[in-house]
Amino acid sequence: MATELQRLIDGLGRRLQRNISVDDWRLHQLAFSSHEYGAVDRLREQSILKRDVPNGAADWTFGAGAKTAQGPFRPPVAPEIGATMQRLCVPIRHEGVLLGFVWVLEGDDPLTDQEVEAVLAALDTIAIVIQRDQLTHELHKSRARGLLRDLVAPDDARAREHAAAELIDADLFVASEPVIAVVVTLHPGEPALLDGERNVLEGWLERIGARLLDRRHVSLIRRDHGLMLLSEKDPLISGPAKLSLLEELLANLGRDLSGIDPAAGVGEPVRDLRDFYRSYQQAESAARVSRLGDEFGRVTPFDRLGVYGLLSHIPPEELTVHALPPGLRRLLEAGAKGEQLADTLEAFLEHAGDVQAAAEKLFIHRTTLYYRLQRIEEYTGAQLALGEDRLALHLGLKIARLIGLRRD
Incomplete structure (x- = not known):
């Protein structure tokens, strides 16, 4: 109408x-x-x-x-x-x-x-x-945002259930459509947003929302990121259009805010609004992991995280330096030489133990690679010929990146 x-x-x-x-x-x-x-x-x-x-x-x-x-x-x-x-x-x-x-x-x-x-x-x-339409819109938007906060409450299933029901009953969100979460961060480490950053991020989330179908989106600014609740069935963001829209959002944020490094994570679809918090947790993980290496773009869906997706299920308080194998900790604490050996180890493991491919990746001779691998075994106490030791070191290196101990 x-x-x-x-x-x-x-x-x-x-x-x-x-x-x-x-x-x-x-x-x-x-x-x-x-x-x-x-x-x-x-x-x-x-x-x-x-x-x-x-x-x-x-x-x-x-x-x-x-x-x-x-x-x-x-x-x-x-x-x-x-x-x-x-x-x-x-x-x-x-x-x-x-x-x-x-x-x-x-x-x-x-x-x-x-x-x-x-x-x-x-x-x-x-x-x-x-004026009348804006007042009505602001009231609806404020209510929807409040319900979205409850929808992602991690330890309050009753609040999530109430918020999901209210969003539908109040005609603020369409019923019976799969939903996804999008998390947008502006800086590595997710520090609290400054007032100016909050205003610009909120403005662009609203502009993106204005281009989508009614009752199929809600956006919210949180302490250190922006959050969007989106219907997976909105034809305006079907297929590659969703990622293109988010790339455009990040480009506009980068243009309007100097000194920022925006990234976005996209959670997997869930069929019930009550389960939206799961997609939200995945989107948070994807946004964080997207900054770890060149293999991830600025917009990262959770299903592309690989092993990082598995590691994201470990409670953040458990992912500390103490989660690393002791030998790998010794290697990472060995200063510049340790960093060089860690780079060598990572290249070796990423290429499934292929010495020639790892040497080419590192621009070194195979003899130099063999020497470094021997030094790695001495530091870590691991035997690189054993699959279990290789797996432990490989996961340890991934965790080190996830917690910020290693960067490209």
Whole structure:
């Protein structure tokens, strides 16, 4: 069913025979005329397809004075962002507060004074509808976020069950669809987010959510990361589209926040909202592991973690230096020489004991590799000819990376 704002914009579009759209003050698209009146440019096409404006559009809009304009104005055409046709921008204000913008695509046929007056006459009604919709949206969003916090409570099954039921009963999330968790971190080690980082991350999670189907997403900012609850059945993120969307999210975060290293982990689907916390724990692990080596991308699904996925089931408080084999601890504590031998050991084990392949990986002669392997056995007390010893050392090296003792 069309919203009241959508009906207003459709009616105004029919009256003027113009392509019209409405954004909120952050340029999130709220409505657009459902019928196309003549040619459109790439900016309008992308805004409709993505339900968001492309990169550069915000700078173009606000650079033209949109935040301070008290009446209609015409930003210059900007082919670099797809704005190849002239458009009229009309700020929407209520009691001096900027709520958003009405956009009218003019092209080579500017609106007449009477047509501009028709747009201005509709502004008060549009402002009232936007205010009411925003208040309702904020109330629903606040409630959904509170329930999402309970949904990931690790030791409170009753809270999780109540939150899952309330999300569905209150029509805040669709029922009977598999769900996944996405965790977004900005720094290695997951330190607490700064206020500015929280605001930017929250803004981009909301912009991503605005491009998805209603009742199929909830986002939340936690102490050190962002969290998204997503329906696996949303056709807008099916297949590779999900990873592409998250790559875009990380790219935008990297552009807007200097000095950050964003990463995202994706949990496996669960069929019941009550089990969402499992996908959340997997997404946390995937986001953390994604920083360990080049074999992982910036967006890492849990099912690609390999042995790290198994290790993630060990309670974090148990994954300490004391979990390492004693001989491997001695090797890692031996300074620069120990690090060199640890690199050699890792290359040897990663290539399943293939001396030639390991030597080529390390750019050393096989004779040098044999010498180093002998030194490794002396340090660790292990026998590399024994599969059990190789397995213990290999797992130990993985744990050392997981707890930050080793990095590329």
